[in-house]
Amino acid sequence: MADRVRIAIDAMGGDHGAPVLLPGADISLTRHPDTEYLLFGDRAVVEPLLERLPRLKAKSKIVHTEVSIRMDDKPSQALRYGRWKSSMWLALDAVKKGEADVAVSAGNTGALMAMARFNLKMIEGIERPAIAALWPTIKGESVVLDVGASIGADEAHLVILAAMGSAMARVLFDIERPTVGLLNIGVEEVKGLEAVREAGRILREGQFPYFEYFGFVEGDDIGKGVVDVVVTEGFAGNIALKTAEGTARQFGQYLRSAMNRTWAARLGYLLARQAFRTLRDKMDPRKANGGVFLGLNGIVIKSHGGADAEGFAAAIDMGYDMVRYELLAKIGQSMARDRLATETARLASGAAS
């Protein structure tokens, strides 16, 4: 294990840019003193901010660029004017060149994905990237993927998602064989999309040393924490994630308005404020900020564009863990051994038919 984790920050990304991202890095640094930072961005902006963050300054090196990717650029546009020189590209490039262990950006998701694919390339045997999210559950947390990197998935891709997601769960939850469920619209074997059914068969029949296949799960099983890893294609996964975020916000809004309606409610709120704080922490989407790009030759973390410093710190923390506990090596293990099993299962089915 390396003695330090080197983090490349796209310091121009996100809705708020460096004034929020740098304080975020500073927060994460207090939790992980064994980190160093490469900050990609406009020196005229970054340097004065760093002056006010002496702890971060001592661990950082600024790499100057004035080019930044806009939040509403199409990936093709971003690649055209931002390749080789934008803060986003340079952060990824530092990972490619081995100068950093992980790149963290709050920038435009599509552009980040396109640049990451273009620069870092896919891991051999994986054709499409995925974004994995950490989902708070009643039992703790689960990994859910793909939450929007690509639309649609055949059975082979779903099996690869299972292998990659379980590698991430091993990193995060420190369990040997995480359980994996396939998101479907009914728990009966007969239901759901053809590709999901077929992936279910492969996962059920195969031998996967690094995860345990649970079966189908439904939308309401995610929050129950029924499995450690929930696998789905990116369209349904993104809709599930955003719907859950929306519902949590809706509940928070109901709660606030209910607690403001009468004097008794307000007094009750004051008495129970510690409990409400715990609750707010639990439901705080910032704590689970940080989508992990999977399938690339390098670790890339996407923070919500609108994240505040605390949220961006959570995204960096996620990147730190992925490096420290060797995500890429674990994906490599899963892919090498689990793909073998996948092939076996496929061959078996071919022989039987």
Added chain:
Amino acid sequence: MADRVRIAIDAMGGDHGAPVLLPGADISLTRHPDTEYLLFGDRAVVEPLLERLPRLKAKSKIVHTEVSIRMDDKPSQALRYGRWKSSMWLALDAVKKGEADVAVSAGNTGALMAMARFNLKMIEGIERPAIAALWPTIKGESVVLDVGASIGADEAHLVILAAMGSAMARVLFDIERPTVGLLNIGVEEVKGLEAVREAGRILREGQFPYFEYFGFVEGDDIGKGVVDVVVTEGFAGNIALKTAEGTARQFGQYLRSAMNRTWAARLGYLLARQAFRTLRDKMDPRKANGGVFLGLNGIVIKSHGGADAEGFAAAIDMGYDMVRYELLAKIGQSMARDRLATETARLASGAAS
């Protein structure tokens, strides 16, 4: 408008059967005295229950059958042994024969859908049925469809879903031109599934007198009530619905445990209990119980299998509204006039290409 609404109840459906369903009907009857009931089920079970519900008894006729559909039957099984004689079939058949205006069942969704299609047949021009749910939002309620009747949808089906869903919104919300959004994973025109993009184009370019096309919406826009009608295919729609239900339950569980942790919190809870009651009501999935089957020559309402009497009453209320405010006539209007517009848009695109 008819002077009364005749409701056919599958009195053997659901997890709890008649002991819960009949009290549910009794609750709905207090809200809608202008209803009459046909109760399909085992007379030996139904009759003694009715004795204790004199108000309902006065408005009901029992139609005896001992055959009921099991909750875990496959649709094909259910059709094989339950056709012509099960309580579910007979309730649908009453609608077919014009003896009832709506059928309400808490039974097996797949079986109910299969029997409804087989017996009532589809409306001309609609090939596949849909299930529409009423979704509580910050602003009130929205119609979301399809939440699981069929998987996948081409652009033509998505346009039909828009027409049917907006007809339902006109019935429920009493607005002339509901707004319609297409569920997608990004608001930019370029994003998302091909069929969703193409449906977006048709809806944008067409003239639809009975609804107003808003554009793409994302998962977190549903709970915000951004549009009156959210259109999606059944796989993503079912996952969204179940994920939202799961998240609401998760939040409720967090809240209960937070309010129980300390004496101050418990005291606060007591003081604010009226506020908590309001909140519970708002988040109560029972209040939004009742999926409406759309696309059939007849009105069919599906209640959650596990619904209690209050929940089943909500499903009956939904059926009542659909009859009273003439859902089928409004769907007919939308289909006739909106399909014309759809065709126009298609032709226009054909001519341009």
